[in-house]
Amino acid sequence: DAMVIQNPRYQVTQFGKPVTLSCSQTLNHNVMYWYQQKSSQAPKLLFHYYDKDFNNEADTPDNFQSRRPNTSFCFLDIRSPGLGDAAMYLCATSSGQGYQPQHFGDGTRLSIL
Amino acid sequence: AQSVTQPDIHITVSEGASLELRCNYSYGATPYLFWYVQSPGQGLQLLLKYFSGDTLVQGIKGFEAEFKRSQSSFNLRKPSVHWSDAAEYFCAVGASNTGNQFYFGTGTSLTVIP
Numbered sequence: 001d002a003m004v005i006q007n008p009r010y011q012v013t014q015f016g017k018p019v020t021l022s023c024s025q026t027l028n029h030n031v032m033y034w035y036q037q038k039s040s041q042a043p044k045l046l047f048h049y050y051d052k053d054f055n056n057e058a059d060t061p062d063n064f065q066s067r068r069p070n071t072s073f074c075f076l077d078i079r080s081p082g083l084g085d086a087a088m089y090l091c092a093t094s095s096g097q098g099y100q101p102q103h104f105g106d107g108t109r110l111s112i113l
Numbered sequence: 114a115q116s117v118t119q120p121d122i123h124i125t126v127s128e129g130a131s132l133e134l135r136c137n138y139s140y141g142a143t144p145y146l147f148w149y150v151q152s153p154g155q156g157l158q159l160l161l162k163y164f165s166g167d168t169l170v171q172g173i174k175g176f177e178a179e180f181k182r183s184q185s186s187f188n189l190r191k192p193s194v195h196w197s198d199a200a201e202y203f204c205a206v207g208a209s210n211t212g213n214q215f216y217f218g219t220g221t222s223l224t225v226i227p
Contacts (some may be wrong), residue, residue: 004156006156031213033213040201040220040222041219041220042203042217042218042219042220043157043203043217045214045215048213048214050213088154090156090157092157094213096213098145098164098207098213099145099162099164099165099207101147101159101162101207102157102207102215103159104149104156104157104158105156106154106155106156107154107155107156109154
């Protein structure tokens with residue numbers, strides 16, 4: 001019944017070692033978002049795709065990249081993770097209309113050794 | 114610029130007591146307003162939303178919220194809190210002229226004591 005699925009739920013990587021987080025959706029939504037959430041903070045939008053149109057937030061580090069090969073899947077790539085990138089990463093989807101809610105996955109908790 | 118303020122960082126209530134979580138927004142036109150709940154280690158779950166019509170909206174888990182344009186507020190309420198309501202609560206505004214983005218408040222952490 002899950003609609004936005006994130007894998008893995010927990011990811012441990014080494015400092016500087018590339019890592020990829022994945023998100024899939026069964027809602028057929030146009031828009032997919034990636035958020036970073038640190039402890040006791042609000043989610044911070046990194047970027048989003050409207051269909052194949054990529055929209056990067058101005059303050060998202062270049063270290064973060066994303067791919068959306070098709071409607072259902074979206075990936076977050078961190079090219080050289082630093083200690084400050086340890087966080088919960090949330091994927092969300094929406095139909096793209098402002099009055100519609102975003103639907104969130106359960107997140108991936110990323111730890112950096 | 115759009116913004117959302119949740120003045121209360123942390124609230125503690127007794128089980129069975131009533132609850133009100135405050136949310137104020139800044140936006141020039143009619144906003145689309147949402148409340149989400151996040152349990153530890155989980156994603157955000159939608160509680161309720163407002164975009165037009167009746168200013169008192171009902172949500173899941175017995176929550177309701179009232180949109181007050183004159184006060185730029187969208188406060189969340191529940192008449193009787195259960196221990197399972199302990200979580201982080203986020204208010205968000207989605208505005209039509211920002212494309213598809215949401216602006217989140219900083220959240221209110223709710224503790225429920227028996």
